[in-house]
Amino acid sequence: MTSTPQTRPTVRCGIVPPYLLEHLGYGDTLLLDDRIRARRRDRRGDGAAPLTGAWTVHDAGNGTDLPGRPVRSAGEPGSGDAAVDEAAAGITGALALFREVYDRDSYDGRGAPVSLTVHYGRDYANAFWDGTQLVFGDGDGEVFARFTKAADVLAHELAHAVTERTAGLVYQGQPGALNESVSDVFAACSEQRLLGQQAAEADWLIGAELFLPGVRARALRDMAAPGTAYDDPRLGTDPQPAHLDDYVETTDDNGGVHINSGIPNRAFQLAAVAVGGSSWAGAGRIWYDALTGGDVRPDTDFAGFAAATVAAAGDSAAAVEEAWRQVGVRPVAGSSAPATGGAAPGGPLRTVRVRRSGGFVGRTVEAEVDLGGADERAATLAGLVDRIDPQAARPAGSPMPDHFTYEFDLDGRQVRVPEQDLTDDLRAVADLVLRPDGPTEA
Template identity: 60%
Template sequence: MTTSRDLQPRCTFIPPWLADRVASAQVPVDRELRAARAAADRSARPALAGGTAAWTVHDAGSTTRLPGTPVRSAGQPATGDEAVDEAADGVTATLAMWAEGFGRDSFDGAGAPVSLTVHYGADYDNAFWDGTQLVFGDGDGRVFDRFTKPVDVLAHELGHAVVEHTCDLAYEGQSGALNESVADAFASCLKQRVLGQDAAAGDWLIGEGIFRPSVQARALRDMAAPGTAYDDPELGADPQVGHMDDYVDTTDDNGGVHLNSGIPNKAFQLAAVAIGGTSVEGAGQVWYAALTGGAVSSTADFAQFAAATVAAAGEHADAVAQAWAQVGVEPSAAGGASRPGPDGSAARTLRVERSGGFAGRTQSAEVDLDDPAAGDLRGLVDEAGIATLRAPADPTPKPDMFVYGFCVDGGDVVRVPEHLLTGAQAEVARRVLRTADGTR
């Protein structure tokens, strides 16, 4: 049986609303990165300098057991496995950015080795940081492609690790949206650094390369124009917002962390362009100083975080304050309360919900356990103890991990973070959610 360690994602990449529309998916790889790879043979490229931190890529072999089998470590040659080698290139480049751009040695600032796992799960549409491990699924090949393809996905997840080891922003409401946004900000810093771009030249797309070519999408998120990254018949339109006038109060996605992160995302993009130069040397330095300066609490809201960035901006304080003003945030040391996290909503028979993840999608499905088509699902539900399931003592979600909700016979929804599911509960969720895609 799968253990809780087997299912231990922490900071995921896919938002819950995308999970609602897909059932499995990803976008075409970074165009410019692909062009660069086509222009030079992969094995002939010079290695990117990194910090002192060691790293190891593991192969989960399409299981959910972590960390998997070690397959490549720092200093070793390419293996020929695309996911393994993309993860190796990505972690090398990301550690180099943190070391050379911010003087930070690994995610903890003290040279901690980085453990990565690829080929996680079967058709797994996500990437996450679980507090120990960077984990990447291969996507379903229908909507999503490999999550190692765009280098900014890996940089985003390692950004969550940096947040955890600095101000540890709580993953719900506004503080959770800030957690997501900071990860996106440093992911953009990395992508632009790899491409040799300054802030003005950057495309500010996050996850370009996540969706398959058939999906009508430029990327998963657009920091410069939140809400415009995709508009697809199956996925719908990108629902992210970019101004406080449009702030979304919701119980899904840990209080809309992927929806509302567009607001601070846009503020970072505006500040980076206004300050000028590269994002690493400009706005990135300001945001990093705010993260590490002690003025940002774990429950900080947008106004508090904005105040910390203005205070850290020095000669660029006016530009940073104006960037926040353009998204409707007034910097304030007092700030306001973070928006609440998710609560339950009723359903009938057995209803399973899944929200969160890197894409911030919400997926749900409901089944009649007496329906012959349900097969042996009732027995599995009994084995998993779903009817008597109680919320865990510490239901705190982990960044970019999924949160599952179970509702039996119209009762309250019991929410369980992915890393706390038993193997049987995870299988029940997988089976029920598959019905949303018309399969059993």
Template identity: 60%
Template sequence: MAKAAEAARRSLLADPPLREERERASDRTPATPPSALAVPGAAAAVDRTVFDAGNTETLPGRVVRRETDAPVDDVAVNEAFDGLGATHALLLEAFGRDSVDGKGLPLLATVHYGRDYDNAFWDGERMVFGDGDGEVFGRFTASLSVIGHELTHGVTQYTAGLVYEGQSGALNESFSDVMGALVEQHQLGQRADAASWLIGEGLFTDAVEGRALRSMIAPGTAYDDDVLGKDPQPADMAGYIDTRDDNGGVHLNSGIPNRAFALAATELGGFAWEGVGQVWYDTVVGVTEPLDPRATFAQFADATVGAARARFGAESAELSAIERAWRTVGVRSDDTPG
């Protein structure tokens, strides 16, 4: 258990293969202009292919399910296939975006990657899922929010290209959490006040004292385990973690913008993808104005305020809720110009 727990601790806060690929992808992939993103729903069909790595680390593996194939006997294959579809559905139905690139990119996934591999990642071209070690983590296809999270790194790759370090890296991680939560809520037809706001719920085995990898509504409360330790995410800027680890705290400090989103969404009620979710999407895609790839929390907050005003109006409930949320987590203050 000790060896598995140490590996699990590393995977909770870092993902080196994914981080390196994100850095390469942000260098090579230009942002997609917002005007290229809106597509008629009837014209956009999901195109999924799932591969099996056979517990090797060789990608992509052998094809085990294509778009027109029926479900197979392997639960991980079916979960990956369904998760790709649920993410595509949110992007298209809520935001008019045809796949992660906005242009119908086929969605690819590889399951059974490595042996006892405690992670899932987007490698710039495909989703890759480990099966977990069976002691701390189960299979990573089991969490729809994780699938949505990782695919959203593809959306960010094709749009804002948020640099994966420091506050811009934490915003990169946070936007993936936001969209991962929205994929799950959209799939369930769930309103904001009924949502758990948990990312990775169900990934831990019964041996772990924890509910999920992260809590958006209450950062720092997702797990508290004798072996793994306590969830270290701060809930506001007073707890901001200044560190060189974790690429400058990208998985740690993402709890701050996560909470801002969840607070604003629950205050508004209704379906989160229709209000605050639309504002966050507009901000990252650059509908109102391009987002700085090295945006700080304060710059991102200002951009969401501008996006909310542009979409919903200066007197809107959406704008007020977003401004209050950023004040609550300490990113903006009463003196911050609106």
């Protein structure tokens, strides 16, 4: 008997991060995005008949009614409309990647037809998957060109649909950054496959064709060097971090999903080059197997996803693990983000850090011990860290008045505990790290 896919709530996943639209002053685009989400929720149960064919491109005529007028389907000749034909070429390549390399028939694995809409809105500078179809604007004519120009943008949005129907990574915090990164991963794989490039020779840029002449931007994101894609008076400077030490804590953009995706993006690029050959058949196959293998859950964090890729890597496990270590992520099987959807930045690899704050005086002290160094406490601390389960150590209680609050970074795993809920092992770690000759006042 064929099982019915589990229905998950969908968040519209636009290619341009909200912080960039806000920086450019595109309030109309953000407002329109909100209207799209509300309207799509209203239309979920409209019972419309499915489209026929592998894919159909629609023309919204610069309006906002979806899907618009059908203008080209799979197997039909070019239309002469650049956006329509670019969308057709891009979706053909993306679907071929999943079908021919990963044996996946469309985004749902069951041959679902793909609906695309071009010429959406006026001066609409974005592209997104809304849970039903792919939608592309023509750009603002000042910074952004039409969003169908970049074939990797088509693949990025289709990959959001694949993630929704597989691991279902929630669009918040670290799982949300992974959601964005997975889309960039398969976007890069698709474009490099279309160009016939090996991983070592590719430029690893996402959305390189999106910007108009005169804009100081190489791309929207650079997977090989996050934080370097653009530096322009209108855009600002690319804020993506390339290492977990620089993880951006923010309440914007669902916890910084577009910003912090730079960390797993860099891990994939390093893994793809280390594994060798093509990105799609090498590291891309590993990432796909991890995404669909059952070990990645909706709340999986960076460490948990890293562990899933290492487990799926076979003979390339050492290369994949090293790639994650280079961006500061230690693979931990089953690791999940906090229930709030937030994500805490990790400390330096193989380091234990303790921060104690609060108390009657309100003094904060912190210290760290390098487990790989010559410190006499390292061996004892390593043993303690290996047997502490951060999930089990998280208490249900709240801090008490005038009690201390302890924050532990246990080799990349974070625990925040009120003093009254310290376990014996956590208290031992705190005593060792914060001994009188160790801590410094913050």
